[in-house]
Amino acid sequence: MKLKLRVWRQPSAATEGKLVDYEIEGVSQDSSFLEMMDVLNEKLIHEGEDPVAFDHDCREGICGMCSMVINGIAHGPKAAVTTCELYMREFNDGDTIVVEPWRAAAFPPIKDLVVNRTALDHIIQAGGYVSVRTGSAPDANNIPIPKDDAEISMDAAACIGCGACVAACPNSSAMLFTAAKVSHLAMLPQGKVERYDRAVLMVNQMDAEGFGGCTNIGECEAVCPKEISLDFIGRLNRELIAGTFKAAGNR
Amino acid sequence: MTTQESSDSKFEVKLGSTKLDSRVPDGPLAEKWDKARFANKLVNPANKRKFDVIVVGSGLAGASAAATMAELGYNVHCFFYQDSPRRAHSVAAQGGINAAKDYQNDGDSIFRLFYDTIKGGDYRSREANTYRLAQVSNNIIDQCVAQGVPFAREYGGTLANRSFGGAQVSRTFYARGQTGQQLLLGAYQALSRQVQAGKVKLYPRSEMLDLVLIDGRARGIVVRNMISGQLQGYAADAVVLATGGYGNVFYLSTNAKGCNVTASWRAYKRGAFFANPCYTQIHPTCIPPAGEHQSKLTLMSESLRNDGRIWVPRKPGDDRPAKDIPESERWYYLEEKYPAFGNLVPRDIASRAAKNVVDAGHGIGPLHNGVYLDFEEAIGRLGKKVITERYGNLFEMYKNITGENPYEVPMRIYPASHYTMGGLWVDYNLMSTIPGLFVIGEANFSDHGANRLGASALMQGLADGYFVISYSMGNYLGGTKLEKVTPTDPAFTEVKREVQARVDKLLSIQGDRTPTEFHRELGKIMWDYVSMARNEAGLKKAITKIAALREEFWEDVKVPGSGDDFNQSLELAGRVADFLELGQLMALDALDRNESCGAHYREEYQTEDGEAKRDDEHYAYVAAWEYAGDDSQPLLNKEPLVFENVKLTQRSYK
Numbered sequence A: 001m002k003l004k005l006r007v008w009r010q011p012s013a014a015t016e017g018k019l020v021d022y023e024i025e026g027v028s029q030d031s032s033f034l035e036m037m038d039v040l041n042e043k044l045i046h047e048g049e050d051p052v053a054f055d056h057d058c059r060e061g062i063c064g065m066c067s068m069v070i071n072g073i074a075h076g077p078k079a080a081v082t083t084c085e086l087y088m089r090e091f092n093d094g095d096t097i098v099v100e101p102w103r104a105a106a107f108p109p110i111k112d113l114v115v116n117r118t119a120l121d122h123i124i125q126a127g128g129y130v131s132v133r134t135g136s137a138p139d140a141n142n143i144p145i146p147k148d149d150a151e152i153s154m155d156a157a158a159c160i161g162c163g164a165c166v167a168a169c170p171n172s173s174a175m176l177f178t179a180a181k182v183s184h185l186a187m188l189p190q191g192k193v194e195r196y197d198r199a200v201l202m203v204n205q206m207d208a209e210g211f212g213g214c215t216n217i218g219e220c221e222a223v224c225p226k227e228i229s230l231d232f233i234g235r236l237n238r239e240l241i242a243g244t245f246k247a248a249g250n251r
Numbered sequence B: 001m002t003t004q005e006s007s008d009s010k011f012e013v014k015l016g017s018t019k020l021d022s023r024v025p026d027g028p029l030a031e032k033w034d035k036a037r038f039a040n041k042l043v044n045p046a047n048k049r050k051f052d053v054i055v056v057g058s059g060l061a062g063a064s065a066a067a068t069m070a071e072l073g074y075n076v077h078c079f080f081y082q083d084s085p086r087r088a089h090s091v092a093a094q095g096g097i098n099a100a101k102d103y104q105n106d107g108d109s110i111f112r113l114f115y116d117t118i119k120g121g122d123y124r125s126r127e128a129n130t131y132r133l134a135q136v137s138n139n140i141i142d143q144c145v146a147q148g149v150p151f152a153r154e155y156g157g158t159l160a161n162r163s164f165g166g167a168q169v170s171r172t173f174y175a176r177g178q179t180g181q182q183l184l185l186g187a188y189q190a191l192s193r194q195v196q197a198g199k200v201k202l203y204p205r206s207e208m209l210d211l212v213l214i215d216g217r218a219r220g221i222v223v224r225n226m227i228s229g230q231l232q233g234y235a236a237d238a239v240v241l242a243t244g245g246y247g248n249v250f251y252l253s254t255n256a257k258g259c260n261v262t263a264s265w266r267a268y269k270r271g272a273f274f275a276n277p278c279y280t281q282i283h284p285t286c287i288p289p290a291g292e293h294q295s296k297l298t299l300m301s302e303s304l305r306n307d308g309r310i311w312v313p314r315k316p317g318d319d320r321p322a323k324d325i326p327e328s329e330r331w332y333y334l335e336e337k338y339p340a341f342g343n344l345v346p347r348d349i350a351s352r353a354a355k356n357v358v359d360a361g362h363g364i365g366p367l368h369n370g371v372y373l374d375f376e377e378a379i380g381r382l383g384k385k386v387i388t389e390r391y392g393n394l395f396e397m398y399k400n401i402t403g404e405n406p407y408e409v410p411m412r413i414y415p416a417s418h419y420t421m422g423g424l425w426v427d428y429n430l431m432s433t434i435p436g437l438f439v440i441g442e443a444n445f446s447d448h449g450a451n452r453l454g455a456s457a458l459m460q461g462l463a464d465g466y467f468v469i470s471y472s473m474g475n476y477l478g479g480t481k482l483e484k485v486t487p488t489d490p491a492f493t494e495v496k497r498e499v500q501a502r503v504d505k506l507l508s509i510q511g512d513r514t515p516t517e518f519h520r521e522l523g524k525i526m527w528d529y530v531s532m533a534r535n536e537a538g539l540k541k542a543i544t545k546i547a548a549l550r551e552e553f554w555e556d557v558k559v560p561g562s563g564d565d566f567n568q569s570l571e572l573a574g575r576v577a578d579f580l581e582l583g584q585l586m587a588l589d590a591l592d593r594n595e596s597c598g599a600h601y602r603e604e605y606q607t608e609d610g611e612a613k614r615d616d617e618h619y620a621y622v623a624a625w626e627y628a629g630d631d632s633q634p635l636l637n638k639e640p641l642v643f644e645n646v647k648l649t650q651r652s653y654k
């Protein structure tokens, strides 16, 4: 197939960016979106131009590294996939495709399509864990966990931390991401001990990082490659209310 | 010198003079680890905070090691090339993690897990290390559950298990098809807790480009900040490499695109021996390449072999759709050849069998480059719901990539480079031949011999990181007198200068071919001559071809941009340069090992029915290669393998 690409180019955080037009030919329908970008980059290198910088690693939808807004949608037009799992058979010969980075105040630009998402790590560092030392765990089967609880916990734990939810949210809120972690742990007996502290501390950190508040728009769920459900935001809010009531989070 | 002579000298193997000390404690196998722990020196709790430890890598091995050492009080500095520790390649592991819990009451035990691992590795690993791995496997599961890893459960609330290739018991724990992700998140969260506590400092988007030695000890690293391009030295009391495997030497592999050998290779060139580089695992169940554009291959978890049946048409060149081929014309070649293990034979055997049938013209799919993995029978037996529960996300992934629905048509699979058993040589304490340099996880060579069993890499990474390295570290730091060093020490300045010169050189060539083009060509050589089946002529050809490609690389590579910028082409060029050198060593190692064992299959050495034929008399050793300069052949040092607890037998999965 033959395609027109409009790609966001920005040499560095300190410089202005703009959309630049490229044309490429001979793209296979069976190639992935990133393989199409590879073809573009190889061409640019041969022409003596700077290739487009973009984040990627696993190329199978699990590391959360890839991050492109494609035709205005985070991770592109196909539901429930990451950018690297998007295949060119979703597009038509002759299409124009606009490729932009995640945009959010909490994700400062680095270069071209690459942004800094360390703020998401800071939210986890604020309390997204169970405080257990290596070596002090009881036998794994000591605490039975109802299968259904484990399944719901796993649904939430499937979040890959890509930040598409933030990129899609008009408020640039990281609520879905935060809710996923709070819910994953709150569903399990091991995580219940610290549940209220965790919810309060993580949400405080989310605010401190410059992410916006949640106004229940639901764009996050629509773009989430792992189909993390909005229900988890409800769960987070309940944890948060209980936590605030208990004056939790004063560690 | 004529070309003939110069290439002949490339096949020559010279022996080194180092006597490798594995530091395995004496005494009965089951007591060695206890003995070692008791004999180890300890660092008093108040003194631990006086020590700085560098951990390179944030995968299962690196994250668990960094978190655990920080909990103990050491100041840990953790470096990785992604933007977050949670993205390390371990995240991609799908199938599961082994442990000898025997929750299924099906006859498992520590000794059986040990035995299966040694046998699966075709008797080319160290007994004591492998036994310790089996011993701590149970603690790993306990630890992960306590952290909130949402493993699959039975209706009664206890943990569920599945079976995996190379074992007749059900000992694999899993979290849907995302076991690696969930284990890594557990370790990442433990790490995050220590970051919050101020005990770990994270260095994202940082690539280690060299190791710094002072007085013969590892005292720091030189790192390139991948955003600013700046080179910076970091000093510490010890360095731990947890940088993963080198499967990307094949260009197409199931590894993440960034996986590289650079950290290990730089350490090799500074004096760490590289062990068994030719032991690389080709995974039997990956989606076959779809064309030239292919940039990586996707693994379909081996757990699929539990319920999927592998077959090809009996008649070569049979192009009918699978559903039109009657049962009697389907060749379930694994079930036929290996009735006891069937589709669950170890990976090396399954991969080679697939290659054999495809080479014989039975290959299926548009490019005739695959075999079927069929779920029709399992769906009939268990129902679609159960299959969805077990493999739902894998089926989705397959459908998304190929456009075919595996609930309706069988999957197409073919082997691909997946895991590397070889790696930096380490002793029982996981220390390399450079004092103060420890190597953990896939980056070391230690536990899997010539072939790794499924679900055992996650186990090893976490065993090393949670349960072994902290003891070794205490022993080393408690027993060594170390002067404080800083990155202003001349040793750092010198290494930084060398790294800078290399970066400048890569940028200055401005030839005609991109780093990717070189990588692809190297991968093709490796796949053709140094993968599933090898022979003397092919290996010699590979060595000669790689040497030529390497020369060409340094004359004709084209790296755009500058060094003081975010420059992904430059990163790749540096990695490809190292892969080119490694590829040559892999072929040399394979050439020198005149036997077949596990994943190292030399066509000249096979049993009557085509299985790997070991030569225990001459090759029951670890081949540890010592760097001797860019223009000299590396030196081969041998660590003899002694088996006191298992009897060496011809592996049989019939």
Ligand SMILES: Cc1cc2nc3c(=O)[nH]c(=O)nc-3n(C[C@H](O)[C@H](O)[C@H](O)COP(=O)(O)OP(=O)(O)OC[C@H]3O[C@@H](n4cnc5c(N)ncnc54)[C@H](O)[C@@H]3O)c2cc1C
Residues within 6 Å of the ligand: B056, B057, B058, B059, B060, B061, B062, B079, B080, B081, B082, B085, B088, B089, B090, B091, B092, B093, B094, B095, B096, B097, B179, B180, B206, B207, B208, B209, B242, B243, B244, B245, B254, B255, B256, B259, B260, B262, B263, B299, B418, B419, B440, B441, B442, B443, B454, B455, B456, B457, B458, B459, B461
């Ligand atoms: C698709 C797939 C599925 C798998 N499934 C299973 C399974 O089901 N069960 C199982 O047991 N095993 C499985 N494996 C194998 C297993 O996942 C790996 O062997 C294991 O996770 C490796 O962990 P590690 O911590 O050693 O390294 P990695 O997880 O590879 O981590 C390497 C780390 O080092 C860093 N790094 C690398 N180079 C540098 C450098 N030069 N400078 C700075 N940092 C660097 C990276 O940033 C990363 O943080 C699978 C592997 C693949 C590819």
Ligand code: SF4
Residues within 6 Å of the ligand: A158, A159, A160, A161, A162, A163, A164, A165, A166, A176, A177, A180, A220, A223, A224, A225, A226, A227, A228
């Ligand atoms: S919630 Fe979904 S979109 Fe947001 S970070 Fe997690 S996986 Fe990505």
Ligand code: FES
Residues within 6 Å of the ligand: A055, A056, A057, A058, A059, A060, A061, A062, A063, A064, A065, A066, A082, A083, A084, A085
């Ligand atoms: S590259 Fe890993 S999720 Fe896309």
